[in-house]
Amino acid sequence: MPPNGRAGEDGATAQRLLDAAAHEFALHGFQAGRIRDIVDAAGANLAAVNYHFGGKEGLYQATLAHLARRARDEWPFDSPELRAMPPEDQLRAFVRVMLMRYLGGPKASPLSRILAHELLDPTPAFGQILKGVSQPQWARLVQIVRDLLGPRASEDDVSLATLSTASQWVFFLFGRRMFEAVFPALATDPDVVDRLVDHIAFSSIAAMRATRERLEAAPATSRPPRRRAPAEGTEKRRGTAKGEAKDRRI
Amino acid sequence: MPPNGRAGEDGATAQRLLDAAAHEFALHGFQAGRIRDIVDAAGANLAAVNYHFGGKEGLYQATLAHLARRARDEWPFDSPELRAMPPEDQLRAFVRVMLMRYLGGPKASPLSRILAHELLDPTPAFGQILKGVSQPQWARLVQIVRDLLGPRASEDDVSLATLSTASQWVFFLFGRRMFEAVFPALATDPDVVDRLVDHIAFSSIAAMRATRERLEAAPATSRPPRRRAPAEGTEKRRGTAKGEAKDRRI
DNA sequence: TCCTGTTTCAAACAAATTTTTGAAACGGAT
DNA sequence: ATCCGTTTCAAAAATTTGTTTGAAACAGGA
Numbered sequence: 340m341p342p343n344g345r346a347g348e349d350g351a352t353a354q355r356l357l358d359a360a361a362h363e364f365a366l367h368g369f370q371a372g373r374i375r376d377i378v379d380a381a382g383a384n385l386a387a388v389n390y391h392f393g394g395k396e397g398l399y400q401a402t403l404a405h406l407a408r409r410a411r412d413e414w415p416f417d418s419p420e421l422r423a424m425p426p427e428d429q430l431r432a433f434v435r436v437m438l439m440r441y442l443g444g445p446k447a448s449p450l451s452r453i454l455a456h457e458l459l460d461p462t463p464a465f466g467q468i469l470k471g472v473s474q475p476q477w478a479r480l481v482q483i484v485r486d487l488l489g490p491r492a493s494e495d496d497v498s499l500a501t502l503s504t505a506s507q508w509v510f511f512l513f514g515r516r517m518f519e520a521v522f523p524a525l526a527t528d529p530d531v532v533d534r535l536v537d538h539i540a541f542s543s544i545a546a547m548r549a550t551r552e553r554l555e556a557a558p559a560t561s562r563p564p565r566r567r568a569p570a571e572g573t574e575k576r577r578g579t580a581k582g583e584a585k586d587r588r589i
Numbered sequence: 590m591p592p593n594g595r596a597g598e599d600g601a602t603a604q605r606l607l608d609a610a611a612h613e614f615a616l617h618g619f620q621a622g623r624i625r626d627i628v629d630a631a632g633a634n635l636a637a638v639n640y641h642f643g644g645k646e647g648l649y650q651a652t653l654a655h656l657a658r659r660a661r662d663e664w665p666f667d668s669p670e671l672r673a674m675p676p677e678d679q680l681r682a683f684v685r686v687m688l689m690r691y692l693g694g695p696k697a698s699p700l701s702r703i704l705a706h707e708l709l710d711p712t713p714a715f716g717q718i719l720k721g722v723s724q725p726q727w728a729r730l731v732q733i734v735r736d737l738l739g740p741r742a743s744e745d746d747v748s749l750a751t752l753s754t755a756s757q758w759v760f761f762l763f764g765r766r767m768f769e770a771v772f773p774a775l776a777t778d779p780d781v782v783d784r785l786v787d788h789i790a791f792s793s794i795a796a797m798r799a800t801r802e803r804l805e806a807a808p809a810t811s812r813p814p815r816r817r818a819p820a821e822g823t824e825k826r827r828g829t830a831k832g833e834a835k836d837r838r839i
Numbered sequence: 840t841c842c843t844g845t846t847t848c849a850a851a852c853a854a855a856t857t858t859t860t861g862a863a864a865c866g867g868a869t
Numbered sequence: 870a871t872c873c874g875t876t877t878c879a880a881a882a883a884t885t886t887g888t889t890t891g892a893a894a895c896a897g898g899a
Binding site: 460465510 | 616617618620621702705706708709710711715719723724727744745748749750751752753755756757759760762763764766767768770771772774775778784785788789791792793795796797798799800
Protein backbone atom coordinates (compact mmCIF):
# COMPACT_ATOMS: atom_id res chain seq x y z
CA MET A 340 0.00 0.00 0.00
CA PRO A 341 1.17 3.54 -0.67
CA PRO A 342 2.57 5.16 2.47
CA ASN A 343 -0.06 7.84 2.53
CA GLY A 344 -0.02 9.20 -0.95
CA ARG A 345 1.66 12.30 0.37
CA ALA A 346 5.24 12.31 -0.81
CA GLY A 347 7.25 15.16 -2.15
CA GLU A 348 10.62 15.07 -3.80
CA ASP A 349 12.59 12.26 -2.23
CA GLY A 350 13.02 9.45 -4.74
CA ALA A 351 14.74 9.76 -8.08
CA THR A 352 11.57 8.68 -9.85
CA ALA A 353 9.53 11.36 -8.17
CA GLN A 354 12.09 13.91 -9.30
CA ARG A 355 11.97 12.74 -12.89
CA LEU A 356 8.20 12.81 -12.77
CA LEU A 357 8.28 16.40 -11.59
CA ASP A 358 10.53 17.44 -14.43
CA ALA A 359 8.47 15.64 -17.03
CA ALA A 360 5.28 17.03 -15.55
CA ALA A 361 6.65 20.56 -15.69
CA HIS A 362 7.31 20.09 -19.38
CA GLU A 363 3.95 18.55 -20.16
CA PHE A 364 1.85 20.95 -18.12
CA ALA A 365 3.79 23.88 -19.53
CA LEU A 366 2.95 22.71 -23.02
CA HIS A 367 -0.68 21.74 -22.58
CA GLY A 368 -1.90 22.90 -19.20
CA PHE A 369 -3.47 20.77 -16.50
CA GLN A 370 -6.57 19.52 -18.21
CA ALA A 371 -5.02 18.71 -21.58
CA GLY A 372 -1.81 17.40 -20.10
CA ARG A 373 -1.68 13.60 -20.27
CA ILE A 374 -0.24 11.68 -17.41
CA ARG A 375 0.64 8.84 -19.76
CA ASP A 376 2.92 11.20 -21.65
CA ILE A 377 4.47 12.33 -18.40
CA VAL A 378 5.36 8.87 -17.18
CA ASP A 379 6.65 7.96 -20.64
CA ALA A 380 8.95 10.95 -20.68
CA ALA A 381 10.08 10.18 -17.16
CA GLY A 382 10.66 6.53 -17.97
CA ALA A 383 8.37 5.54 -15.14
CA ASN A 384 5.38 3.31 -14.74
CA LEU A 385 1.86 4.61 -15.12
CA ALA A 386 1.06 3.91 -11.50
CA ALA A 387 4.03 5.93 -10.29
CA VAL A 388 2.11 9.18 -10.41
CA ASN A 389 -0.54 7.83 -8.11
CA TYR A 390 1.97 6.18 -5.86
CA HIS A 391 4.15 9.23 -5.39
CA PHE A 392 1.70 12.08 -5.67
CA GLY A 393 -1.69 10.56 -5.08
CA GLY A 394 -3.01 11.44 -8.51
CA LYS A 395 -2.83 13.87 -11.38
CA GLU A 396 -3.91 16.80 -9.29
CA GLY A 397 -1.36 16.05 -6.61
CA LEU A 398 1.33 15.92 -9.26
CA TYR A 399 0.19 19.26 -10.60
CA GLN A 400 0.33 20.85 -7.18
CA ALA A 401 3.75 19.38 -6.48
CA THR A 402 4.97 20.59 -9.85
CA LEU A 403 3.81 24.11 -9.14
CA ALA A 404 5.53 24.13 -5.77
CA HIS A 405 8.68 22.70 -7.27
CA LEU A 406 8.79 25.25 -10.06
CA ALA A 407 7.97 28.18 -7.84
CA ARG A 408 10.88 27.31 -5.60
CA ARG A 409 13.26 27.01 -8.55
CA ALA A 410 12.07 30.17 -10.27
CA ARG A 411 12.84 32.27 -7.24
CA ASP A 412 16.41 31.01 -7.25
CA GLU A 413 17.18 31.04 -10.95
CA TRP A 414 15.66 34.30 -12.12
CA PRO A 415 15.72 36.78 -9.29
CA PHE A 416 14.09 40.03 -10.29
CA ASP A 417 14.99 41.86 -7.14
CA SER A 418 18.14 42.38 -5.09
CA PRO A 419 19.89 45.07 -3.05
CA GLU A 420 22.30 45.83 -5.89
CA LEU A 421 19.44 46.40 -8.27
CA ARG A 422 17.70 48.72 -5.84
CA ALA A 423 20.77 50.92 -5.77
CA MET A 424 20.60 51.60 -9.49
CA PRO A 425 18.63 54.43 -11.09
CA PRO A 426 15.06 53.43 -11.95
CA GLU A 427 15.78 53.40 -15.67
CA ASP A 428 18.39 50.70 -15.15
CA GLN A 429 16.16 48.82 -12.76
CA LEU A 430 13.51 48.71 -15.44
CA ARG A 431 15.96 47.50 -18.04
CA ALA A 432 17.15 44.72 -15.75
CA PHE A 433 13.57 43.77 -15.04
CA VAL A 434 12.73 43.61 -18.72
CA ARG A 435 15.72 41.38 -19.34
CA VAL A 436 14.81 38.91 -16.64
CA MET A 437 11.25 38.65 -17.86
CA LEU A 438 12.16 38.25 -21.49
CA MET A 439 14.64 35.56 -20.60
CA ARG A 440 11.94 33.75 -18.71
CA TYR A 441 9.63 33.84 -21.70
CA LEU A 442 11.98 33.64 -24.65
CA GLY A 443 14.99 32.02 -23.07
CA GLY A 444 14.56 28.83 -25.07
CA PRO A 445 15.39 25.73 -23.06
CA LYS A 446 16.08 27.93 -20.06
CA ALA A 447 12.63 29.47 -20.30
CA SER A 448 10.49 29.01 -17.27
CA PRO A 449 7.81 26.31 -17.53
CA LEU A 450 6.06 28.04 -14.68
CA SER A 451 5.36 31.03 -16.87
CA ARG A 452 3.67 28.89 -19.46
CA ILE A 453 1.63 27.14 -16.83
CA LEU A 454 0.55 30.53 -15.58
CA ALA A 455 -0.47 31.35 -19.12
CA HIS A 456 -2.69 28.29 -19.27
CA GLU A 457 -4.18 29.18 -15.92
CA LEU A 458 -4.97 32.67 -17.15
CA LEU A 459 -6.83 31.34 -20.13
CA ASP A 460 -8.67 28.48 -18.47
CA PRO A 461 -8.13 28.54 -14.71
CA THR A 462 -8.05 25.57 -12.40
CA PRO A 463 -8.48 25.77 -8.62
CA ALA A 464 -4.75 26.48 -8.42
CA PHE A 465 -5.15 29.80 -10.16
CA GLY A 466 -5.38 31.96 -7.08
CA GLN A 467 -2.37 30.37 -5.49
CA ILE A 468 -0.12 30.73 -8.50
CA LEU A 469 -1.25 34.29 -9.16
CA LYS A 470 -0.57 35.29 -5.61
CA GLY A 471 2.68 33.43 -5.21
CA VAL A 472 4.25 34.10 -8.59
CA SER A 473 2.70 37.11 -10.26
CA GLN A 474 1.89 39.47 -7.44
CA PRO A 475 5.47 39.92 -6.21
CA GLN A 476 6.61 40.76 -9.71
CA TRP A 477 3.86 43.26 -10.26
CA ALA A 478 4.54 44.87 -6.91
CA ARG A 479 8.19 45.31 -7.74
CA LEU A 480 7.42 46.72 -11.15
CA VAL A 481 4.90 49.15 -9.73
CA GLN A 482 7.63 50.55 -7.48
CA ILE A 483 9.95 51.13 -10.40
CA VAL A 484 7.23 52.75 -12.47
CA ARG A 485 6.23 55.01 -9.61
CA ASP A 486 9.81 56.21 -9.37
CA LEU A 487 9.89 56.92 -13.07
CA LEU A 488 6.59 58.77 -13.15
CA GLY A 489 7.41 61.02 -10.24
CA PRO A 490 5.36 62.23 -7.30
CA ARG A 491 2.58 63.82 -9.35
CA ALA A 492 1.38 60.47 -10.67
CA SER A 493 -1.87 59.11 -9.24
CA GLU A 494 -2.38 55.44 -8.48
CA ASP A 495 -4.23 55.03 -11.75
CA ASP A 496 -1.44 56.71 -13.66
CA VAL A 497 0.98 54.23 -12.16
CA SER A 498 -1.33 51.32 -12.92
CA LEU A 499 -1.75 52.30 -16.53
CA ALA A 500 1.96 52.84 -17.10
CA THR A 501 2.77 49.57 -15.38
CA LEU A 502 0.33 47.74 -17.61
CA SER A 503 1.70 49.29 -20.77
CA THR A 504 5.23 48.43 -19.82
CA ALA A 505 4.63 44.90 -18.65
CA SER A 506 2.41 44.03 -21.58
CA GLN A 507 5.36 44.52 -23.90
CA TRP A 508 7.08 41.45 -22.52
CA VAL A 509 4.03 39.55 -21.34
CA PHE A 510 3.12 39.49 -25.00
CA PHE A 511 5.84 36.93 -25.59
CA LEU A 512 4.43 34.66 -22.96
CA PHE A 513 1.61 33.94 -25.38
CA GLY A 514 2.58 35.46 -28.63
CA ARG A 515 5.88 33.83 -29.47
CA ARG A 516 4.37 31.90 -32.35
CA MET A 517 2.60 34.96 -33.64
CA PHE A 518 5.81 36.94 -33.36
CA GLU A 519 7.67 34.35 -35.39
CA ALA A 520 4.97 34.19 -38.02
CA VAL A 521 4.45 37.92 -38.44
CA PHE A 522 7.99 39.25 -38.02
CA PRO A 523 10.20 36.39 -39.17
CA ALA A 524 13.14 38.65 -39.91
CA LEU A 525 13.27 39.97 -36.39
CA ALA A 526 12.40 36.68 -34.76
CA THR A 527 15.32 34.84 -36.33
CA ASP A 528 17.87 37.46 -35.35
CA PRO A 529 20.25 35.76 -32.92
CA ASP A 530 20.17 38.91 -30.81
CA VAL A 531 16.39 39.11 -30.55
CA VAL A 532 16.29 39.21 -26.80
CA ASP A 533 18.85 41.98 -26.60
CA ARG A 534 17.17 44.05 -29.21
CA LEU A 535 13.82 43.58 -27.54
CA VAL A 536 15.21 44.56 -24.18
CA ASP A 537 16.72 47.70 -25.64
CA HIS A 538 13.59 48.61 -27.48
CA ILE A 539 11.14 47.91 -24.70
CA ALA A 540 13.20 49.79 -22.14
CA PHE A 541 13.67 52.69 -24.50
CA SER A 542 10.06 53.09 -25.52
CA SER A 543 8.63 52.46 -22.07
CA ILE A 544 10.86 55.11 -20.59
CA ALA A 545 10.00 57.50 -23.40
CA ALA A 546 6.29 56.94 -22.82
CA MET A 547 6.61 57.46 -19.10
CA ARG A 548 8.68 60.59 -19.60
CA ALA A 549 5.93 61.98 -21.79
CA THR A 550 3.33 61.12 -19.18
CA ARG A 551 5.41 62.75 -16.50
CA GLU A 552 5.74 65.92 -18.56
CA ARG A 553 2.01 66.00 -19.10
CA LEU A 554 1.39 65.58 -15.39
CA GLU A 555 3.80 68.29 -14.43
CA ALA A 556 2.41 70.68 -17.02
CA ALA A 557 -1.24 70.44 -15.94
CA PRO A 558 -1.42 70.57 -12.16
CA ALA A 559 -5.15 69.92 -11.90
CA THR A 560 -6.41 66.51 -13.08
CA SER A 561 -4.34 63.48 -13.86
CA ARG A 562 -6.44 61.83 -16.53
CA PRO A 563 -5.47 62.41 -20.16
CA PRO A 564 -8.01 64.19 -22.41
CA ARG A 565 -11.08 62.12 -23.27
CA ARG A 566 -12.71 61.84 -26.67
CA ARG A 567 -15.44 59.23 -26.85
CA ALA A 568 -17.64 57.80 -24.14
CA PRO A 569 -19.38 54.48 -23.35
CA ALA A 570 -18.09 51.03 -22.49
CA GLU A 571 -18.70 48.06 -20.24
CA GLY A 572 -16.90 44.94 -19.08
CA THR A 573 -18.20 41.78 -17.48
CA GLU A 574 -18.31 38.18 -18.53
CA LYS A 575 -19.86 34.94 -17.44
CA ARG A 576 -17.92 32.16 -15.87
CA ARG A 577 -18.55 28.48 -15.85
CA GLY A 578 -21.12 28.08 -13.10
CA THR A 579 -20.36 25.70 -10.30
CA ALA A 580 -24.08 25.13 -10.08
CA LYS A 581 -25.80 22.92 -12.67
CA GLY A 582 -24.77 19.57 -11.19
CA GLU A 583 -22.29 18.75 -13.89
CA ALA A 584 -19.15 16.65 -13.97
CA LYS A 585 -16.04 17.18 -11.87
CA ASP A 586 -14.86 20.74 -11.53
CA ARG A 587 -11.37 20.47 -12.82
CA ARG A 588 -12.17 23.81 -14.29
CA ILE A 589 -12.94 26.83 -12.20
CA MET B 590 -27.41 7.67 -42.92
CA PRO B 591 -25.94 11.14 -42.82
CA PRO B 592 -25.94 12.79 -46.25
CA ASN B 593 -22.22 13.04 -46.36
CA GLY B 594 -21.32 14.58 -43.05
CA ARG B 595 -20.47 17.78 -44.84
CA ALA B 596 -23.07 20.38 -43.97
CA GLY B 597 -22.57 23.98 -43.18
CA GLU B 598 -25.09 26.47 -41.91
CA ASP B 599 -28.47 25.48 -43.28
CA GLY B 600 -30.64 24.08 -40.50
CA ALA B 601 -31.63 25.92 -37.38
CA THR B 602 -30.03 23.22 -35.24
CA ALA B 603 -26.73 23.54 -37.03
CA GLN B 604 -26.84 27.27 -36.44
CA ARG B 605 -27.51 26.88 -32.75
CA LEU B 606 -24.71 24.36 -32.54
CA LEU B 607 -22.33 26.83 -34.12
CA ASP B 608 -23.21 29.52 -31.63
CA ALA B 609 -22.91 27.21 -28.66
CA ALA B 610 -19.66 25.82 -30.00
CA ALA B 611 -18.24 29.32 -30.39
CA HIS B 612 -18.96 29.96 -26.75
CA GLU B 613 -17.57 26.66 -25.51
CA PHE B 614 -14.43 26.67 -27.62
CA ALA B 615 -13.79 30.30 -26.73
CA LEU B 616 -13.89 29.37 -23.08
CA HIS B 617 -11.91 26.14 -23.13
CA GLY B 618 -10.31 25.67 -26.51
CA PHE B 619 -10.69 22.69 -28.78
CA GLN B 620 -9.29 19.90 -26.68
CA ALA B 621 -10.87 20.87 -23.38
CA GLY B 622 -14.14 21.92 -24.95
CA ARG B 623 -16.84 19.33 -24.37
CA ILE B 624 -19.26 18.57 -27.14
CA ARG B 625 -21.72 17.39 -24.53
CA ASP B 626 -21.83 20.92 -23.12
CA ILE B 627 -22.24 22.30 -26.59
CA VAL B 628 -25.28 20.22 -27.47
CA ASP B 629 -26.78 20.94 -24.07
CA ALA B 630 -26.43 24.66 -24.57
CA ALA B 631 -27.83 24.35 -28.06
CA GLY B 632 -30.74 22.22 -26.90
CA ALA B 633 -29.78 19.56 -29.40
CA ASN B 634 -29.13 15.86 -29.25
CA LEU B 635 -25.69 14.49 -28.69
CA ALA B 636 -25.59 12.90 -32.10
CA ALA B 637 -26.40 16.17 -33.83
CA VAL B 638 -22.78 17.23 -33.92
CA ASN B 639 -21.80 14.15 -35.80
CA TYR B 640 -24.76 14.34 -38.08
CA HIS B 641 -24.27 17.94 -39.08
CA PHE B 642 -20.53 18.38 -38.90
CA GLY B 643 -19.11 14.89 -39.00
CA GLY B 644 -17.55 15.13 -35.58
CA LYS B 645 -15.97 17.40 -33.04
CA GLU B 646 -13.21 18.49 -35.36
CA GLY B 647 -15.64 19.28 -38.14
CA LEU B 648 -17.65 21.42 -35.76
CA TYR B 649 -14.51 23.24 -34.72
CA GLN B 650 -13.59 23.99 -38.32
CA ALA B 651 -17.09 25.17 -39.11
CA THR B 652 -17.10 27.35 -36.01
CA LEU B 653 -13.86 29.00 -37.03
CA ALA B 654 -15.18 29.71 -40.51
CA HIS B 655 -18.44 31.03 -39.12
CA LEU B 656 -16.72 33.33 -36.64
CA ALA B 657 -14.19 34.60 -39.12
CA ARG B 658 -16.98 35.62 -41.45
CA ARG B 659 -18.85 37.42 -38.68
CA ALA B 660 -15.80 39.15 -37.21
CA ARG B 661 -15.01 40.79 -40.50
CA ASP B 662 -18.49 42.31 -40.57
CA GLU B 663 -18.93 43.32 -36.96
CA TRP B 664 -15.58 44.82 -36.05
CA PRO B 665 -14.05 46.36 -39.14
CA PHE B 666 -10.62 47.74 -38.41
CA ASP B 667 -10.17 49.30 -41.82
CA SER B 668 -12.21 51.55 -44.06
CA PRO B 669 -11.75 54.45 -46.51
CA GLU B 670 -12.86 56.98 -43.90
CA LEU B 671 -10.25 55.72 -41.46
CA ARG B 672 -7.53 55.93 -44.08
CA ALA B 673 -8.29 59.59 -44.58
CA MET B 674 -7.54 60.44 -40.94
CA PRO B 675 -4.09 61.33 -39.61
CA PRO B 676 -2.14 58.28 -38.46
CA GLU B 677 -2.51 59.23 -34.79
CA ASP B 678 -6.27 58.98 -35.10
CA GLN B 679 -6.04 55.80 -37.13
CA LEU B 680 -4.05 54.28 -34.33
CA ARG B 681 -6.54 55.40 -31.73
CA ALA B 682 -9.41 53.91 -33.71
CA PHE B 683 -7.48 50.69 -34.11
CA VAL B 684 -6.80 50.47 -30.39
CA ARG B 685 -10.47 50.98 -29.68
CA VAL B 686 -11.62 48.23 -31.99
CA MET B 687 -9.14 45.77 -30.57
CA LEU B 688 -9.92 46.57 -26.96
CA MET B 689 -13.61 46.20 -27.64
CA ARG B 690 -12.95 42.79 -29.16
CA TYR B 691 -11.06 41.68 -26.09
CA LEU B 692 -12.77 43.51 -23.25
CA GLY B 693 -16.15 44.19 -24.79
CA GLY B 694 -17.92 41.87 -22.41
CA PRO B 695 -20.74 39.94 -24.08
CA LYS B 696 -19.88 41.63 -27.34
CA ALA B 697 -16.30 40.41 -27.13
CA SER B 698 -15.20 38.25 -29.98
CA PRO B 699 -15.11 34.50 -29.28
CA LEU B 700 -12.74 34.19 -32.19
CA SER B 701 -10.12 36.16 -30.31
CA ARG B 702 -10.26 33.83 -27.39
CA ILE B 703 -10.05 30.81 -29.65
CA LEU B 704 -6.99 32.37 -31.23
CA ALA B 705 -5.56 32.74 -27.74
CA HIS B 706 -6.02 29.04 -27.09
CA GLU B 707 -4.46 28.22 -30.43
CA LEU B 708 -1.46 30.36 -29.63
CA LEU B 709 -0.88 28.54 -26.39
CA ASP B 710 -1.57 25.01 -27.54
CA PRO B 711 -2.06 24.90 -31.30
CA THR B 712 -4.22 22.48 -33.21
CA PRO B 713 -3.90 21.81 -36.94
CA ALA B 714 -6.16 24.83 -37.50
CA PHE B 715 -3.53 27.20 -36.17
CA GLY B 716 -2.03 28.20 -39.50
CA GLN B 717 -5.39 28.89 -41.04
CA ILE B 718 -6.64 31.10 -38.22
CA LEU B 719 -3.37 32.98 -37.97
CA LYS B 720 -3.34 33.70 -41.64
CA GLY B 721 -6.99 34.52 -42.01
CA VAL B 722 -7.54 36.51 -38.83
CA SER B 723 -4.30 37.88 -37.47
CA GLN B 724 -2.21 38.67 -40.51
CA PRO B 725 -4.58 41.27 -41.97
CA GLN B 726 -4.70 43.10 -38.67
CA TRP B 727 -0.94 43.11 -38.28
CA ALA B 728 -0.52 44.30 -41.83
CA ARG B 729 -2.84 47.21 -41.26
CA LEU B 730 -1.16 48.14 -38.02
CA VAL B 731 2.27 48.01 -39.61
CA GLN B 732 1.12 50.58 -42.13
CA ILE B 733 -0.04 52.95 -39.44
CA VAL B 734 3.14 52.55 -37.46
CA ARG B 735 5.27 53.13 -40.52
CA ASP B 736 3.47 56.38 -41.10
CA LEU B 737 4.07 57.41 -37.52
CA LEU B 738 7.74 56.53 -37.50
CA GLY B 739 8.53 58.34 -40.72
CA PRO B 740 10.74 57.46 -43.67
CA ARG B 741 13.94 56.96 -41.69
CA ALA B 742 12.59 53.89 -39.92
CA SER B 743 13.96 50.52 -40.99
CA GLU B 744 11.81 47.41 -41.27
CA ASP B 745 13.02 46.30 -37.87
CA ASP B 746 12.23 49.65 -36.35
CA VAL B 747 8.71 49.31 -37.64
CA SER B 748 8.43 45.74 -36.42
CA LEU B 749 9.58 46.60 -32.93
CA ALA B 750 7.28 49.59 -32.62
CA THR B 751 4.36 47.57 -33.95
CA LEU B 752 5.00 44.88 -31.40
CA SER B 753 5.23 47.32 -28.53
CA THR B 754 2.02 48.98 -29.55
CA ALA B 755 -0.01 45.87 -30.23
CA SER B 756 1.16 44.12 -27.11
CA GLN B 757 -0.55 46.76 -25.02
CA TRP B 758 -3.97 45.56 -26.09
CA VAL B 759 -3.11 41.95 -26.86
CA PHE B 760 -2.31 41.76 -23.17
CA PHE B 761 -6.00 41.86 -22.41
CA LEU B 762 -6.67 38.92 -24.65
CA PHE B 763 -4.99 36.77 -22.01
CA GLY B 764 -4.47 38.95 -19.04
CA ARG B 765 -7.94 40.13 -18.16
CA ARG B 766 -8.00 38.07 -14.98
CA MET B 767 -4.54 39.24 -14.01
CA PHE B 768 -5.57 42.81 -14.69
CA GLU B 769 -8.58 42.46 -12.44
CA ALA B 770 -6.58 40.84 -9.68
CA VAL B 771 -3.64 43.24 -9.72
CA PHE B 772 -5.34 46.54 -10.49
CA PRO B 773 -8.85 46.14 -9.10
CA ALA B 774 -9.41 49.87 -8.79
CA LEU B 775 -8.78 50.47 -12.44
CA ALA B 776 -10.47 47.29 -13.61
CA THR B 777 -13.78 48.15 -11.99
CA ASP B 778 -13.91 51.66 -13.41
CA PRO B 779 -16.93 51.72 -15.73
CA ASP B 780 -14.84 53.68 -18.22
CA VAL B 781 -11.94 51.23 -18.31
CA VAL B 782 -12.01 50.74 -22.03
CA ASP B 783 -12.00 54.45 -22.71
CA ARG B 784 -9.22 55.13 -20.28
CA LEU B 785 -7.18 52.33 -21.71
CA VAL B 786 -7.71 53.54 -25.23
CA ASP B 787 -6.59 57.01 -24.24
CA HIS B 788 -3.57 55.78 -22.39
CA ILE B 789 -2.42 53.25 -24.94
CA ALA B 790 -2.77 55.67 -27.81
CA PHE B 791 -1.01 58.39 -25.85
CA SER B 792 1.95 56.35 -24.72
CA SER B 793 2.38 54.48 -27.99
CA ILE B 794 2.50 57.73 -29.88
CA ALA B 795 4.90 59.23 -27.37
CA ALA B 796 7.19 56.23 -27.68
CA MET B 797 7.12 56.37 -31.46
CA ARG B 798 7.77 60.06 -31.44
CA ALA B 799 10.84 59.47 -29.32
CA THR B 800 12.03 56.77 -31.67
CA ARG B 801 11.49 59.02 -34.64
CA GLU B 802 13.51 61.78 -33.02
CA ARG B 803 16.32 59.37 -32.30
CA LEU B 804 16.30 58.19 -35.89
CA GLU B 805 16.34 61.66 -37.31
CA ALA B 806 19.11 62.77 -34.98
CA ALA B 807 21.56 59.98 -35.80
CA PRO B 808 21.65 59.43 -39.55
CA ALA B 809 23.93 56.39 -39.49
CA THR B 810 22.57 53.23 -37.85
CA SER B 811 19.03 52.57 -36.75
CA ARG B 812 19.58 50.30 -33.78
CA PRO B 813 19.44 51.83 -30.31
CA PRO B 814 22.62 51.66 -28.17
CA ARG B 815 23.43 48.21 -26.82
CA ARG B 816 24.61 47.33 -23.32
CA ARG B 817 24.82 43.64 -22.65
CA ALA B 818 25.33 40.74 -25.00
CA PRO B 819 24.27 37.08 -25.35
CA ALA B 820 20.94 35.38 -25.91
CA GLU B 821 19.25 32.57 -27.83
CA GLY B 822 15.79 31.37 -28.72
CA THR B 823 14.48 27.99 -29.84
CA GLU B 824 12.13 25.45 -28.38
CA LYS B 825 10.97 21.93 -28.97
CA ARG B 826 7.59 21.00 -30.31
CA ARG B 827 5.52 17.91 -29.80
CA GLY B 828 6.92 15.43 -32.31
CA THR B 829 4.52 13.81 -34.74
CA ALA B 830 6.78 10.76 -34.66
CA LYS B 831 6.64 8.35 -31.73
CA GLY B 832 3.47 6.49 -32.78
CA GLU B 833 1.29 7.93 -30.08
CA ALA B 834 -2.40 8.65 -29.85
CA LYS B 835 -4.36 10.87 -32.20
CA ASP B 836 -2.75 14.17 -33.09
CA ARG B 837 -5.42 16.55 -31.98
CA ARG B 838 -2.50 18.62 -30.94
CA ILE B 839 0.04 19.96 -33.32
C1' DT C 840 19.33 -15.79 5.01
C1' DC C 841 15.11 -14.03 6.21
C1' DC C 842 12.16 -10.39 7.25
C1' DT C 843 10.03 -5.88 6.26
C1' DG C 844 8.85 -1.82 4.30
C1' DT C 845 9.32 0.58 -0.13
C1' DT C 846 9.11 0.93 -4.95
C1' DT C 847 8.04 -0.75 -9.63
C1' DC C 848 5.27 -3.10 -12.85
C1' DA C 849 1.62 -5.04 -16.06
C1' DA C 850 -2.86 -5.61 -16.16
C1' DA C 851 -7.44 -4.70 -14.95
C1' DC C 852 -10.78 -1.20 -13.69
C1' DA C 853 -13.58 2.89 -13.79
C1' DA C 854 -15.13 7.12 -15.37
C1' DA C 855 -15.69 10.41 -18.85
C1' DT C 856 -16.27 11.57 -23.67
C1' DT C 857 -16.75 10.93 -28.51
C1' DT C 858 -18.74 8.31 -32.11
C1' DT C 859 -21.96 5.07 -34.09
C1' DT C 860 -26.40 2.92 -34.72
C1' DG C 861 -31.02 1.82 -35.78
C1' DA C 862 -35.37 3.33 -35.12
C1' DA C 863 -38.67 6.95 -34.81
C1' DA C 864 -40.43 11.61 -36.01
C1' DC C 865 -40.88 15.01 -39.42
C1' DG C 866 -42.12 17.42 -43.83
C1' DG C 867 -42.87 18.11 -48.31
C1' DA C 868 -43.89 16.16 -52.88
C1' DT C 869 -46.40 12.81 -55.56
C1' DA D 870 -52.58 8.95 -47.78
C1' DT D 871 -48.23 7.39 -48.93
C1' DC D 872 -43.54 7.63 -49.97
C1' DC D 873 -38.81 9.28 -49.30
C1' DG D 874 -35.16 11.91 -47.95
C1' DT D 875 -33.93 14.52 -43.87
C1' DT D 876 -33.50 15.25 -39.12
C1' DT D 877 -33.85 13.94 -34.24
C1' DC D 878 -33.40 10.81 -30.57
C1' DA D 879 -32.07 7.37 -26.83
C1' DA D 880 -29.18 3.87 -26.23
C1' DA D 881 -25.07 1.38 -26.98
C1' DA D 882 -20.22 0.81 -28.76
C1' DA D 883 -15.62 2.57 -28.88
C1' DT D 884 -12.00 5.43 -27.24
C1' DT D 885 -9.43 7.92 -24.25
C1' DT D 886 -7.64 8.66 -19.83
C1' DG D 887 -7.11 8.58 -14.81
C1' DT D 888 -7.10 5.22 -10.95
C1' DT D 889 -6.67 0.89 -8.55
C1' DT D 890 -4.78 -3.67 -7.66
C1' DG D 891 -2.03 -7.55 -6.48
C1' DA D 892 2.13 -9.46 -7.32
C1' DA D 893 6.95 -9.06 -8.06
C1' DA D 894 11.46 -6.72 -7.53
C1' DC D 895 14.33 -4.24 -4.50
C1' DA D 896 17.05 -2.60 -0.38
C1' DG D 897 18.60 -2.58 4.13
C1' DG D 898 18.85 -4.42 8.64
C1' DA D 899 17.99 -8.13 12.14
